[in-house]
Amino acid sequence: MSQPFCFGIVGAGQLGRMLAQAGAALNARFTFLDPSDDPCGRAHGHHLKADWQDGAALAQLVSASDAITFEFENVPSDAVTTLAASRPTYPPAKALDTARDRWSEKSLFMRLGIEVPPLALVDNQADLDAGVATIGLPAVLKTRTLGYDGKGQKVLREMADVAGTFAELGNVPLILEGFIAFDHEVSVIAVRSRDGETRAWPLSRNEHRSGILHCATPLAEHPLQNVAEAAAFNVMHELDYVGVMAFEFFVVSDDAGQHRLLANEIAPRVHNSGHWSIEGAVTSQFENHLRAVANMPLGETSLLAPCAMLNIIGRMPARDAVLAVPGTRLHDYGKAPRAGRKIGHITVLAADTASLDARIAAVEALLVNDLGK
Amino acid sequence: MSQPFCFGIVGAGQLGRMLAQAGAALNARFTFLDPSDDPCGRAHGHHLKADWQDGAALAQLVSASDAITFEFENVPSDAVTTLAASRPTYPPAKALDTARDRWSEKSLFMRLGIEVPPLALVDNQADLDAGVATIGLPAVLKTRTLGYDGKGQKVLREMADVAGTFAELGNVPLILEGFIAFDHEVSVIAVRSRDGETRAWPLSRNEHRSGILHCATPLAEHPLQNVAEAAAFNVMHELDYVGVMAFEFFVVSDDAGQHRLLANEIAPRVHNSGHWSIEGAVTSQFENHLRAVANMPLGETSLLAPCAMLNIIGRMPARDAVLAVPGTRLHDYGKAPRAGRKIGHITVLAADTASLDARIAAVEALLVNDLGK
Numbered sequence: 001m002s003q004p005f006c007f008g009i010v011g012a013g014q015l016g017r018m019l020a021q022a023g024a025a026l027n028a029r030f031t032f033l034d035p036s037d038d039p040c041g042r043a044h045g046h047h048l049k050a051d052w053q054d055g056a057a058l059a060q061l062v063s064a065s066d067a068i069t070f071e072f073e074n075v076p077s078d079a080v081t082t083l084a085a086s087r088p089t090y091p092p093a094k095a096l097d098t099a100r101d102r103w104s105e106k107s108l109f110m111r112l113g114i115e116v117p118p119l120a121l122v123d124n125q126a127d128l129d130a131g132v133a134t135i136g137l138p139a140v141l142k143t144r145t146l147g148y149d150g151k152g153q154k155v156l157r158e159m160a161d162v163a164g165t166f167a168e169l170g171n172v173p174l175i176l177e178g179f180i181a182f183d184h185e186v187s188v189i190a191v192r193s194r195d196g197e198t199r200a201w202p203l204s205r206n207e208h209r210s211g212i213l214h215c216a217t218p219l220a221e222h223p224l225q226n227v228a229e230a231a232a233f234n235v236m237h238e239l240d241y242v243g244v245m246a247f248e249f250f251v252v253s254d255d256a257g258q259h260r261l262l263a264n265e266i267a268p269r270v271h272n273s274g275h276w277s278i279e280g281a282v283t284s285q286f287e288n289h290l291r292a293v294a295n296m297p298l299g300e301t302s303l304l305a306p307c308a309m310l311n312i313i314g315r316m317p318a319r320d321a322v323l324a325v326p327g328t329r330l331h332d333y334g335k336a337p338r339a340g341r342k343i344g345h346i347t348v349l350a351a352d353t354a355s356l357d358a359r360i361a362a363v364e365a366l367l368v369n370d371l372g373k
Numbered sequence: 374m375s376q377p378f379c380f381g382i383v384g385a386g387q388l389g390r391m392l393a394q395a396g397a398a399l400n401a402r403f404t405f406l407d408p409s410d411d412p413c414g415r416a417h418g419h420h421l422k423a424d425w426q427d428g429a430a431l432a433q434l435v436s437a438s439d440a441i442t443f444e445f446e447n448v449p450s451d452a453v454t455t456l457a458a459s460r461p462t463y464p465p466a467k468a469l470d471t472a473r474d475r476w477s478e479k480s481l482f483m484r485l486g487i488e489v490p491p492l493a494l495v496d497n498q499a500d501l502d503a504g505v506a507t508i509g510l511p512a513v514l515k516t517r518t519l520g521y522d523g524k525g526q527k528v529l530r531e532m533a534d535v536a537g538t539f540a541e542l543g544n545v546p547l548i549l550e551g552f553i554a555f556d557h558e559v560s561v562i563a564v565r566s567r568d569g570e571t572r573a574w575p576l577s578r579n580e581h582r583s584g585i586l587h588c589a590t591p592l593a594e595h596p597l598q599n600v601a602e603a604a605a606f607n608v609m610h611e612l613d614y615v616g617v618m619a620f621e622f623f624v625v626s627d628d629a630g631q632h633r634l635l636a637n638e639i640a641p642r643v644h645n646s647g648h649w650s651i652e653g654a655v656t657s658q659f660e661n662h663l664r665a666v667a668n669m670p671l672g673e674t675s676l677l678a679p680c681a682m683l684n685i686i687g688r689m690p691a692r693d694a695v696l697a698v699p700g701t702r703l704h705d706y707g708k709a710p711r712a713g714r715k716i717g718h719i720t721v722l723a724a725d726t727a728s729l730d731a732r733i734a735a736v737e738a739l740l741v742n743d744l745g746k
Contacts, residue, residue: 332400
C-alpha cells in the first residue's frame, strides 16, 4: 500500500463525488467542505458541513488534506487564499478569480489573441445603450458573475428589449455580447500538471436545451482540435493553472464555409461536457485532475470508442430500460430530483458512429428530463 | 435519485472492494461480512466484522441487503443457505459447492461433454498408485478443496515422488491430473442474469509466475472464443448460475497444429483474469456481476481497446514511474504489502498491440513483485 493521498475538495456535489469515485482505484482519501446537509459527494468521503468562509472548517480541511481543489468556481477569494497558504491548492486563486467574472475572462482571451464575439462592458443603462448601438441586435446580456446553465442571461432581440433592462437584471455589472449565429458549440477539456505539462481530450460537441447541457459527444480528429487546444493551453499557462479546465467555444462558419472558433467561457474545474471521458477515454478528466493536483504524472487522454453523454435532469428515467440499451453506463448521483437539477448522466458507447447515433436515440426516447423552464 | 440498491457481500478483500467501486456510479450501497480487522473493501461500505457463520452477523447482513453475493467461494454451505433463505443470494449454493471441490467441478465438466485432462480421484495411497499407473508421469496432484494460486498442489515427475505422497499432502481427498504440455492458459469471464441471459468477455490469455497470475491479456476474436463461451454457458445453465463466473482452460495443440481447450477449473465469482475489463471493456466484470445479482439488464462486454493487466504482488512499484508509462491505470488495493499477496494491479491500454507490448514491457521493468517463493 502506498501512503494514501488525501484530497480536500471544496464542494461536495456530483463533481466532487465523481472525483472521489475516480480516486478510489488510486486508494486516495477525500474530505469535502460543503454547507449542504447531505451533498451527494459525502457518500465517498468525510464531510465538513460548514460555510465556505468558516475558519475552523477551513483549518480542518487543511489538516485533513495533502492537496486541495475545488468542484466549483464561486469560492470566496479569501477562502482560497487561506487554503493556499497552507497546502498546495489548485487551480490557483488567479484562475478562479478570472473565471468568476465574464469580463476578466474575455479580457484575458483578447489579450492572448483568442477570438471572442463582439463585446461591451455594461456598468449602467448608458453603457448598455452605447453597447447596443455598436454591436447591434440581437445581442445577449449576461451578468459578469454567478451565471451558469443559462442563468443570469437575457437575449435582446429588438430595441424594446433594451430600455430599462439594466435595472431589470438587478443593477449588477454585465457584459453585452453580439448574438452569434453559431453552427454548433464545442468545448475542449484540458489538463495542466504542476510542472506545466499539458494534455487535452478530443473536442466535445455540446447540445444544450433551455440553456442546460443535454448531450456531449467527443469528436475524433476535429479540424479545430489544435486551435482549441492551443487556446486552452495558452490560457492555462497565463493563469499558472494546475488541474482540469474546460474551454467552451462557438463554432461559426465564414462566407467561404470555413469554420472557426469564437471563445465563450472557461470553467476552472472538471466539466459536464467531459463526463464521457470516464468510460470513453484512456484516462478520465476526473482522474487527470487528481493526478495534476497531487503532482502525479498525467494520464493519456485519447478516445477509446465513439461515445456520448446524455444528462439526466430533474427526473430519473426508468433505470432498467436505460441499462437495457446496449452500450449504456448509468451514473446516478444520488440526488433528490428537482426541476432543472442535474441528477445523473448516461454514457453511451458503440463500435461506430452509426450505431452510436441509434443508441443515443434509444436513450433519448427514455429520458423524462424536467428542465423546469 | 433511484432508491439505492443495497448489496451484501461476503468477503471484503480487493474483489469486494472493486465490486463496490463499480457500484458507486449506480449509487449502490454495500455491506461487507468479513472476519478481518481492516479488510480493504471496508473503505467503500459498512463492515460487519464477524466469522462467516456468526448467526447475528448473517442476520445483520440480510437486513442491510436487497441481494447478497460472495467475493470468494470458500464460504460454509450453512452460511449460504441461511442467507439464501432470506434474500436473493447469488451465485447459488450449488455453484459454490461445485467450485469448492475439484472432483465435483471436473465431474460436471465431463457430464457436460467438456474435455478435461486425464483424471483420477485419490482418496488414499492405493488410489494414487493406481492413478499413476493409468495416467502416467508427470502428473499433478491437487487437493480437492481449498487450493488457489498454486497452493495445495504437487507435481509428480518420477515414481520416487509417488511413494508416501498421500500422507505428505495431509491425508486429504485429492485428484490426480495428467500433466498437460499446454501451449498457453486462457480464461473466459462470463455472466448470467437471473432470467438466464448470458454474455462473455473476450478470452483472456493468462501468464502465471510461481503459480500466481502475472499478466492477463484479452484476445480479440480468438478462434476458440465460441468453444469457451459454450462451455461456460453450459456450466452456468446447469448450476442455475447468476452473476460472473470465470472458467480457466489449457490450450493444447494436437499433432496437426490445431488448438483445443482442456477445462481446468471454474471460479464462481469475479476473477483476477478479468480485471482489465474495468477500463478495457464497455462494461466491467464487476458492474455486470452487480447488474446480474440485482436483476438489472446486463451490459455490453465488448473490448474497447488492446489492453492487459499486470498484478502487483507483495511490494508496490514506484507509483509515479508506473503512472508515467503511457496508457497505464493504477489500482492500489490499500493492502499492507506481504510476500505473495496481491496488493494491486495495473491496466495498460494502447491503440495497437505493438504499442501495447512495448508498454507492458515498460511496466514489467518497474514491477518489484515479491512472490514469496
